[in-house]
Amino acid sequence: MTEEAPGHLYPAKRLEAFGAGALAALGLPEKDAALCAARMIDADLRGVDTHGIFRLNHYSQRIKAGGINLHPRVHTVRENAVTALVDGDNGMGHVVMNFATELAIRKAAESGLAWIGTFNGNHAGAGAVYSMMPLAHDMVGMYMTVANANHMAPWGGVELILGTNPISVAIPAGEEPPVVLDIATTVTSYGKVKLAAQKGEAIPVGWMIDRKGQPLTDPRRSSDGFLLPIGGYKGYGLNVIIGMLAGVLNGAAFGRNVVDFNKDVVSRNNSGHMIMAMRVDNFQPVESFKQEMDRVIREIRASKRMEGVDRIWLPGEIEHYRIRERLKNGIPLASIVVSNLRQLAAELNLSDRLE
């Protein structure tokens, strides 16, 4: 869970308008600026604070450096009734993935199932934002991507040639919240390690190892080591498979040709993503499927808990309630994030300075 850091609270709609205004001032067409901002705020509402408006300054850097095509021709280069390969033309990742996900939903609505791959894209924010779009159509969604920086080594290796390659799967339910998995295949993110370093705290054994395979617990030494995959060789395998399905299959970057988007804001990322949408009524009538989902969800939640555990959560349930809470009370932003956004607003001479 992301901690609710003490900070300023902003209404979601205000942050979305701010983001759209900033991206438009940076040169994005208004429609694309609005769309990117909406997908970013979707992440903030879920509590994936590292993948929302927090990224605006970084996106701005890349746009100013010419690392993003502001007027991409996002288009399919191969297509049949149930699959497509989409060329993102180096546009904003959110624009490319929104296009791909809407295409997946349209094809799945007609044919029952669709798998869309993309290349020539960029960082698109939180995976669940896309895997969840099919839910409203009574479809399962699945999303994978190749991460935009390599902080992991192959199992037994010491070279950083793999990323946190995440997977997200969303399954509709009835009265219960949808079940939404959204995980990196590393035990933790590099962002959490950097945060611990800032706070002067040690990191737990199991997060990182050094080049000799020894546990690395001093986050200031993070450049001497690498993130560990979940489940050891199992997570390494899952990570590689995701890289191949979201990267290699789409002619996108994977391995050494991944551009570290933190260090290089100019070079084309050729970021690869995939999105699948599948109607549940291929298999079960929608209503009885949802009833059975509710039954299983309640069975898991109501099962006996460990001492000291208040509640058993289903995947995505915490985020479901956080969306409600944040829509009502606003999105908390840490002071450093607010200060960075204000600086951007000043640079771009926006009317809203988030004061």
Add this chain to the structure above:
Amino acid sequence: MTEEAPGHLYPAKRLEAFGAGALAALGLPEKDAALCAARMIDADLRGVDTHGIFRLNHYSQRIKAGGINLHPRVHTVRENAVTALVDGDNGMGHVVMNFATELAIRKAAESGLAWIGTFNGNHAGAGAVYSMMPLAHDMVGMYMTVANANHMAPWGGVELILGTNPISVAIPAGEEPPVVLDIATTVTSYGKVKLAAQKGEAIPVGWMIDRKGQPLTDPRRSSDGFLLPIGGYKGYGLNVIIGMLAGVLNGAAFGRNVVDFNKDVVSRNNSGHMIMAMRVDNFQPVESFKQEMDRVIREIRASKRMEGVDRIWLPGEIEHYRIRERLKNGIPLASIVVSNLRQLAAELNLSDRLE
């Protein structure tokens, strides 16, 4: 890796014929008996010794007890060009999954992509056996199933209502072996815990915890605790998602309604599986895709290794070489397995007693 326990070596074809003979003597039609035996030996050749001929005594128990329909009408109950729901009619799992996988390949050959769900099935052996069948058609394969016994609790819970729910994904390559992931979503299997108990050895911290959340390292106490998921809450989430996609979506068992096939050999399992097949030429020309897979595989393998590590393995690569080795030298069976199979041969009055 499964250890190559010292034991008798049998040619794969001999074991396959033995398995087919035993299953036919148990009442399976000859074609189904041969098919089940072939899928079991596929697992033994890969080194998944726990999912091959080792299971024959257990299958035999279930068949004798009337827990398997020997003459099932395996058929689709819902179908379109790219999906199908298959009723396994309580047949042998291998028969049901072979039917579903061949159907997936046929549909994907025509339409590019197919996802088949099954219910009313049984234990089908090793996942990679099915996820790899599409490889020969230049397709990606993906397989998931709900395990046939619950040895895991929800995250924060203490009730055993989840299984080891595995996933397998296979991706074709060119000159290199295909990349094949086949993992349970628990850190280890219950079988390995039982093996450690037999040997009187402790199990590592991280395999199991007890009902208070404390590490459980004495395998003789295994009934006081449960298996841990890979990556903590992440593996729990993946486990639940697999249960829903392979179980709930297909109207198959998941959660409390899973029958423990070790304890109950009579009740209908209603085991659920899914198989997906997808042509790589939806996205890339087959030859250039395979070349790029080879390049990425070699890049990972050739990357710098940790001290003391002889080789970096790709997912499924060890198993690839083990298949070659076992085809050449035979499949090693532990003495206890041989003795059980000989006993079965005597009971069934088979001509081959594996002497």
